[in-house]
Amino acid sequence: MALMQAISQHTFPGFRDVSIAFNSLTVFFDPWEVYQHTQSSPLEFVTTWLQNLASIITSTSIVSGKEHLIPVCYDPSYGPDLATLAAYQGLDTEEVIRLHTSQVYYVFMVGFSPGFPYLGILPDALDTPRKASPALSVPAGSVGIAGKQTGIYPFNTPGGWNIIGRTPMKLFNIGDTNPCLLKAGDTVRFTRIDRQTFLYLNQYEDS
């Protein structure tokens, strides 16, 4: 995170983007534009540039992200895989919900589809493999579990995560100045809501 902030503040001609994942960082650049300035290998230039920048970063203190409280309805109609997941773990569904809402999660990255947050780390008791065959369409707002991660689908897309509930909150809104509700570095806590509250809060007009 510190390196990413440093990169965003010291870009070079030809720089296009920087993205972070769990334990990696990727710099995107236009080789032709870099070459116009360096007249030598763009890859070597960017590699050296990145190494120099990384070596001068002194502080690894992370500028803390926002804290979010995300309401989730764990009603079986919204969490089709909740019972299966509970059975797999030898727990009852109430215990799964209690565990899922019992801790603060860190947003490791946003990816897969616009606004999709990869949250972790789940308690061991909820660590569950992806479904053997992915669902063809997971409804927008669905909250899922895959391995030690939990995440939220911002759009109706295919997906292999075990769906245990649904949030009425929109995670991505192109009309907003900041289209993504969650950013890498933010923290999230889930809070349980009932069906009535879900319908009242629902921001997805088509569901």
Added chain:
Amino acid sequence: MRILKTGIASIQDLGREGYRNMGIVRGGVMDPLAAQLGNMLVANTDQAAVAEVAAGLFSVSFNKTQLIAITGSGYRATLNEQALPFWQPALAEAGDTLQIIPEKGGMAYLSVHGGFRIAPVLGSRSTNLVAGFGGLHGRLLQQGDELPLAIMPEPVAEKIIRFLSTKENVNRRRLAPSAIPDYSRQSIRFVPGHEYGSFTTDSRRAVEAEAFELTTIANRMGYRLKGQPLYLDMQRELISTAVVPGTMQVSPDGQVLVLMADAQTAGGYPRIGQVIAADLPLLAQKTAGSQIRFTAINLADAENTWLARESQLRSLIKDYNLHFS
């Protein structure tokens, strides 16, 4: 410009950069070279939005004289039922009907001078189909859509239009054969990927020695291939990292999926290779049933290939503009 008929077609440009941390991909045209050449022919900048025809018959009518060009592969075109060659500037008059007709299929591009004047979203007019934004209302083009175009031609376009207005000049500004991309090449070059060394010796041999067939599971997100299964020497779970168009992912069944323009921003499957950017247009134009062969090259060669291609394209664009100014 009005859409009379369309299969799978969308508005694209060279894509949006700078939003990967929101999970937003660059997207954009599948065959950037064809789109860039088309934009050059109609005196547009690289950033102008074009229509990408990915499947089916595409037909439009014009209500005003427009400078247009068709590029790409796998289709033929007609203007008022007269054959219209690809890779050249042409005039469409008010009331004219343009048809882009599929033959073996691939990607065809319609460039119009001034580009399609749709409001950019996050710096681009490319259609993001997953999130439903960009392009025209964030969706594929539909019959009846009206696409806004520029009113006044710019000086270079004005000169091209005047040149083409003389009857004997109509077909005289076709790109030189050497400048038209060669889509017949079977071999696609790649750079070994992060997990290349973790594949079995046999798999590393097979990826270059065997042919892979492009399946019908091929869209803007990725092209699934069928061939000899490739395996890691030891099965293990990977942590998701950034992936880009051209990334050759190997799924647990040993088959290769090459990620294309609209692929997700991160992935967790082992990457045996990365198709070089210079060969992505060639791959994008392959159709179901095509036999594909992969050839490994090193990173320095990939970089030099790209810089050489970019340098050629830039000087071609410069010459073309000089010719008409």
